[in-house]
Amino acid sequence: MDFKKTKFGRFMNCRVPASKRYQPTEYEHAANCATHGLWILPSLVGGSVLYFLSVDQWHRTAAWLYGSGLTGLFVTSTLFHTAAWKISHLRKVEQRFHMCDRMAIYFFIAASYSPWLMLRELGPWACHMRWLIWVMAFVGSMYVFFFHERYKLVELLGYVAMGAVPALVILSMVERSGVCELALGGVFYAVGVAFFKSDGLVPFAHAIWHLFVAAGAGVHYYAIWRYLYLPGPLLQTSR
Template sequence: MKRVNSFQRFMNRRASANCRYQPTCYEHAANCYTHALLIVPAFVGMTLLHRLSDNNWEKITAWVYGMGLCALFLVSTVFHIITWKKSHMRSVEHCFHMCDRVVIYFFIAASYTPWLNLRELGPLAAHMRWFVWLMAAAGTIYVFNYHEKYKLVELAFYLTMGFFPASVVTSMSNTEGLHELACGGLIYCLGVFFFKSDGVIPFAHAIWHVFVALAAAVHYYAIWKYLYKAPSADTLLDS
């Protein structure tokens, strides 16, 4: 019984329908650190892609993707810090909670941007470059109107936006990097299990953060290697 009680201190009861789970102090700390430690690496990664860019279009694409990556970890960290340390500031907390949800839509759009901008696409597929941002805008409108009311609907929106542009990316004639894209997508999907397990598994949200970090790292590696990395000397000689 003592073991059960000591274990339970790391997790509170599961939240009721359409209510937000209240983490323990240990979970709050884990939620903050698991994304706070990635802000600087994300900024460094954005800078690296910018330096590897050969033209203005690649630089703009690197900036858009990098800002989406940095914003994801930064906004998440700020929200969790406010929730942990400033719980009495309900209006500010609510605002950053919405921002935390909104930034996910823009992060998904930003993650697809390098592939849609820097790979050759067909005439119909090229419209996805703009449509993916329209989906992000639609998600933002949804959050500001129905925040925390229909959690399953919101999750369905995230998954739809995550998979729908993939139908275009996977149809590209150049398939380099698609294996990494698929692996990253699978990691995100596996992490969703923990995203919905607050109050069931201790540190579930922090574990979700780890899955997000791993998936983002796989996708970043693919973008760096196949879209930005300078060709090797052997490749230049072969060409």
């Protein structure tokens, strides 16, 4: 369906070649900023809640890493989209914000896995994945720094690999509670990628992608809070 020929056409730009930058409409710019900006305060509160529920240093460290990654994702995304909207004429400044936005995704993925890798009893690879996942985030960030926007498919595959490889370790959890939520959150991210690649084809495609990211992050936050931080018999701290 060609949305440009419908009443929604005024809300979106045409599809552009891969060699050119996609330039959202004013409506899309505003939606891109709002759909992640609205989650900055809740992410700060959510990270703080986990920190104050912590019972030992491992829990506090995991809460700090996860809260920082979650908040950092929404902050950098909002800053980039605001820069792309209001100061796009400052190309180098906007590009730096874009690079930070892309780097934050790697660290967000690492931070999302950290509570599970640190607070659950896992298989023999767990102790290695606890630090390896941060090495992967660093390598991904260096790739963005040196090859930003040059090979978009490679960058996308990097995010997919970063999200999939640690999941293989997580599935070795002795205690299985939380696996369904982790899978559901992954589904939200995966479906959202379809919209991420639909800029210029679907109105507000990027903003919809943002909503799927927020939904996936919300499900994963619930699982971490419910199964790793709530006091009582559900709390699993074996390492």
